[in-house]
């Protein structure tokens with residue numbers, strides 16, 4: 001039964017399997033394209049044995065239910081495609097186990113992101129520039145990291161530049177780059193790492209996230225002094241990125257000159273190609289399979305730079321808004337109205 005559940009999850013492309021004891025039975029659900037999707041229910045006579053089997057394979061204490069445990073199951077043990085990470089936790093209704101599936105971990109190319117012709121070209125053009133700041137924003141799970149890794153791969157494949165990353169943590173290894181991790185416990189935060197690593201003569205600096213004033217100011221300065229800098233920043237829109245950046249950097253002219261491109265990203269679930277949204281076995285009856293990135297961009301030109309310099313952000317707007325792009329995908333049948341509402345909350 002466990003093998004069957006794992007195979008079902010793998011076929012559907014799920015990232016996680018959740019198993020939750022409720023009294024004597026267990027509920028199974030899958031995290032599919034970011035959304036929790038109900039799966040089969042395990043009857044009382046097998047639920048406990050499935051939980052025991054998982055813990056046995058992960059070399060955990062099978063009798064331990066009141067403390068969390070972490071382990072790993074090798075793919076061969078379950079006839080799975082990839083290894084599984086196992087995490088157990090006691091809840092008020094019984095034990096909970098989450099199995100993380102390690103799916104295909106190859107770093108995507110810019111083309112494979114599926115950003116669309118013009119957005120892809122805009123991003124490639126930016127990456128060819130010798131200096132400037134690229135900022136990405138969007139909520140957790142909106143695909144920012146995937147986009148940054150694709151940029152990193154593109155830069156590494158083009159070659160000729162020393163590329164340094166500062167990440168929290170490094171999620172994928174990209175050959176041809178120098179990847180580093182911050183370590184807050186010993187005081188090695190983004191700002192401190194960046195200050196030191198700029199002396200390692202990078203032409204490209206990837207900063208995982210701008211969280212504080214010190215990091216923001218270093219990123220802006222680096223962008224102005226011959227470095228290509230890519231980072232993320234928490235904000236809901238392209239305009240929001242500037243609002244935050246101007247609060248963190250007193251030198252508004254520097255911000256206006258350093259920033260080259262701002263991207264705001266979301267991921268929209270696509271209608272399942274097998275059933276066209278009706279629900280089938282392949283999409284676990286959700287009607288969706290796979291996701292498509294939506295990006296709105298704000299490219300800097302003289303007008304925008306002038307507005308940023310004067311902190312007059314009221315007129316800042318991307319060329320095509322996320323909602324407009326999403327509406328186009330609904331009309332094309334790539335996604336549907338319900339998914340549009342889920343992402344934009346209207």
Ligand SMILES: [Zn+2]
Pocket residue numbers: 272273274275276277278279280281282283284285287288
């Ligand atoms: Zn389907």
